[in-house]
Amino acid sequence: MGPVKEVKRKKAAKPAGEEFTKDFLVGLLRRMMEIRGFEDKVFELLARNVLQGASHVYAGQEAVAVGACAAIDQRDYITSTHRGHGHSLALGADLKLMMAELCGKATGYCKGYGGSLHITDVSLGILGMNGIVGASHLFAAGAAYGIKVKGTDQVAVSFGGDGSIQGNFFSSAANAAAAWKLPWIGIIENNGYQIWVRAADVYGITDLAQRAHGYGIEGRVVDGNDVLAVYNAAKYAVEKARAGNGPTIIECKTYRWYDHYGAGGAKIGVDGAFGLGYRSDRELRDWMAKDPIPRFRRFLVAEKVLTEQRADEIVAEVRQAVEDAAAFAKAQPLPKPEDGLRNVFAEGAVPLHTC
Amino acid sequence: MAKSMTYAILEGIQAEMRRNKLLTLLYEYQKPVAGGEKGAINLEAEFGRWRARFCAIDEQWIVGSCLGMSMIGVPAIAHIPSMTTFIPYELMFNHAGKLRHMTGGQAAFPMVLWADMMGRVPAQGGQHADAGLESSYARLAGLKVVIPSNPYDAKGLMIAAIRDVDPVIFCQYPMPSSGPPVPDEPYVVPIGEAAVRTEGSDLTIVGYAPQTVEIGKAVEELKKEGIGAEFLDPRTLAPLEGVMETILKSVKKTGKLLTSDDGSYSFSNCTEIVARVAEALPGTKIKRLAFPDAPAPGAPEMLSYMRVSAVHIVAAAKKLVKG
Numbered sequence: 001m002g003p004v005k006e007v008k009r010k011k012a013a014k015p016a017g018e019e020f021t022k023d024f025l026v027g028l029l030r031r032m033m034e035i036r037g038f039e040d041k042v043f044e045l046l047a048r049n050v051l052q053g054a055s056h057v058y059a060g061q062e063a064v065a066v067g068a069c070a071a072i073d074q075r076d077y078i079t080s081t082h083r084g085h086g087h088s089l090a091l092g093a094d095l096k097l098m099m100a101e102l103c104g105k106a107t108g109y110c111k112g113y114g115g116s117l118h119i120t121d122v123s124l125g126i127l128g129m130n131g132i133v134g135a136s137h138l139f140a141a142g143a144a145y146g147i148k149v150k151g152t153d154q155v156a157v158s159f160g161g162d163g164s165i166q167g168n169f170f171s172s173a174a175n176a177a178a179a180w181k182l183p184w185i186g187i188i189e190n191n192g193y194q195i196w197v198r199a200a201d202v203y204g205i206t207d208l209a210q211r212a213h214g215y216g217i218e219g220r221v222v223d224g225n226d227v228l229a230v231y232n233a234a235k236y237a238v239e240k241a242r243a244g245n246g247p248t249i250i251e252c253k254t255y256r257w258y259d260h261y262g263a264g265g266a267k268i269g270v271d272g273a274f275g276l277g278y279r280s281d282r283e284l285r286d287w288m289a290k291d292p293i294p295r296f297r298r299f300l301v302a303e304k305v306l307t308e309q310r311a312d313e314i315v316a317e318v319r320q321a322v323e324d325a326a327a328f329a330k331a332q333p334l335p336k337p338e339d340g341l342r343n344v345f346a347e348g349a350v351p352l353h354t355c
Numbered sequence: 356m357a358k359s360m361t362y363a364i365l366e367g368i369q370a371e372m373r374r375n376k377l378l379t380l381l382y383e384y385q386k387p388v389a390g391g392e393k394g395a396i397n398l399e400a401e402f403g404r405w406r407a408r409f410c411a412i413d414e415q416w417i418v419g420s421c422l423g424m425s426m427i428g429v430p431a432i433a434h435i436p437s438m439t440t441f442i443p444y445e446l447m448f449n450h451a452g453k454l455r456h457m458t459g460g461q462a463a464f465p466m467v468l469w470a471d472m473m474g475r476v477p478a479q480g481g482q483h484a485d486a487g488l489e490s491s492y493a494r495l496a497g498l499k500v501v502i503p504s505n506p507y508d509a510k511g512l513m514i515a516a517i518r519d520v521d522p523v524i525f526c527q528y529p530m531p532s533s534g535p536p537v538p539d540e541p542y543v544v545p546i547g548e549a550a551v552r553t554e555g556s557d558l559t560i561v562g563y564a565p566q567t568v569e570i571g572k573a574v575e576e577l578k579k580e581g582i583g584a585e586f587l588d589p590r591t592l593a594p595l596e597g598v599m600e601t602i603l604k605s606v607k608k609t610g611k612l613l614t615s616d617d618g619s620y621s622f623s624n625c626t627e628i629v630a631r632v633a634e635a636l637p638g639t640k641i642k643r644l645a646f647p648d649a650p651a652p653g654a655p656e657m658l659s660y661m662r663v664s665a666v667h668i669v670a671a672a673k674k675l676v677k678g
């Protein structure tokens with residue numbers, strides 16, 4: 001594991017505000033930087049055609065994953081989406097194993113079977129990225145039902161984009177969670193677009209958290225580029241769920257800097273993807289001005305939690321960790337071809353039919 | 356430059372939308388836009404958003420609404436993305452395929468489910484590299500299933516599907532712009548007719564969609580070795596009767612059948628074709644090649660090991676012919 005342990009996972013809830021220790025706050029910043037660093041690297045590898053496949057870059061949305069994951073701890077679960085590198089890293093996934101998986105290596109998180117879309121670490125409670133939009137919500141609500149059966153005080157958090165609430169996965173999750181007060185927290189990352197389709201053109205509401213009310217769930221809207229705002233909303237929801245008071249839906253307004261997937265419209269070393277046609281460069285620039293990372297860094301420096309010098313050191317440490325991860329991934333072995341026949345069932349291999 | 360699959364399909368839809376002022380297309384994010392030498396097609400710009408509309412990520416709506424509107428005489432095309440092939444399965448199975456029969460012939464669904472298919476693409480992982488799902492639709496009653504392997508067939512089959520009064524599932528795999536040139540005018544490739552891609556008398560090879568590329572290469576290779584393969588592309592998977600006439604005629608001549616499939620081995624269209632041949636022509640020498648009964652792994656090394664390629668087809672064909 002890289003130097004990513006500063007977000008201390010608390011074993012029990014502390015009184016409000018008490019968790020805002022220096023370590024905790026700096027940990028939030030580091031985690032966001034780590035995600036950005038990882039995604040910048042992924043983007044660079046995509047642009048240079050080193051990486052194959054569809055990596056859906058999370059840059060711009062870091063405060064959502066980090067704020068939400070800081071509110072839960074090791075006993076809890078998350079479910080994630082196609083744009084899920086950030087969710088997994090926020091919960092403490094290993095940079096090296098992630099990069100190895102993206103590179104299709106035998107030692108990656110899913111041993112090369114999954115790739116970018118399916119990073120999973122069950123041991124950390126990361127039940128997996130899912131490439132089918134909306135499925136994340138359903139599985140987290142199902143896990144929340146399982147938590148009720150087990151009688152523990154765990155919670156399950158699902159991430160999903162603005163596109164994730166329309167198929168019936170979401171409504172099934174929300175209805176059951178409301179009816180039986182399941183410890184489910186549904187996070188809607190509203191970045192305004194579903195590939196190129198504007199959410200505004202396919203929904204009759206602007207604040208998607210409004211959907212919650214129809215199910216009988218409390219819905220909240222927060223600034224998804226403000227890590228503490230996300231954290232506070234998630235913390236509230238987690239405590240409520242642990243106390244047996246049911247689900248919360250939190251809509252985080254945010255923006256993705258790059259294209260839906262891949263490196264279109266972007267240049268190595270330059271932040272953001274421009275000239276994409278379905279959105280204006282100005283809109284992107286406005287959102288980049290609200291970058292969650294420098295914003296939180298400035299705040300921590302102003303509050304004297306962190307010096308500029310220490311912040312620069314963290315930037316350098318993170319950069320090194322990401323480079324190490326890329327080097328690690330490159331050096332890892334490829335999967336054995338015949339292993340494709342394994343892991344279909346718990347035991348054995350299925351027959352080949354090419355001869 | 357030859358017309359692409361998408362261009363050819365959109366050209367067909369465009370002609371039908373001009374002819375039938377009610378025909379409507381709903382889709383998710385696969386813009387009905389294509390550029391080609393004959394000028395750009397943009398169905399939304401030409402016909403307006405009511406008749407060519409993008410939707411939320413809601414395949415139930417896209418397909419279900421097309422069923423509903425087609426019931427009142429608004430023929431419709433539902434275009435869904437590749438990883439969602441089975442999300443509308445219940446709608447097609449329990450409603451589209453059954454209501455004509457259940458209502459004694461009253462209900463009709465003149466609609467097309469235009470299903471994008473991904474095929475065995477590397478570096479994607481299980482959910483985004485599937486093939487063979489057309490077999491699951493082909494086994495449902497009351498549904499027609501077509502699967503073009505080149506732009507010419509794609510345009511003609513799309514027009515046939517639109518004009519058909521019954522629900523048709525149109526499976527579009529990414530295919531190269533090969534095959535016969537695509538005429539600008541509308542034309543029909545009839546549903547239920549197989550295509551004979553190459554003639555030969557030593558063995559019959561059957562395969563469709565991305566496997567046609569591998570089979571095509573294999574047939575050339577076999578020719579060099581003096582083996583004449585008759586290569587048949589079913590183009591229609593349901594109903595299969597017309598297609599079987601062509602296949603049986605060929606196998607009667609060659610006595611040998613090789614099928615090659617990107618879908619998984621068990622319970623597939625090729626399984627069905629083999630069963631029908633075995634039933635009608637006992638004694639036929641038969642070989643099936645297919646993807647294993649497994650999801651597609653992300654890593655290219657594993658994926659290409661599992662997928663049937665021209666090399667495998669050549670080897671299997673030689674074995675069938677030479678004993």
Ligand SMILES: Cc1ncc(C[n+]2csc(CCOP(=O)(O)OP(=O)(O)O)c2C)c(N)n1
Pocket residue numbers: 082083131132133134160161162163164167191193194195260383384412413436438439
């Ligand atoms: C059920 C389903 N329909 C369609 C797709 C294709 N698809 C993949 S991502 C995506 C857009 C997702 O938008 P959103 O949920 O807002 O998340 P974002 O990409 O903005 O993070 C679509 C349509 C899919 N993967 N699953």
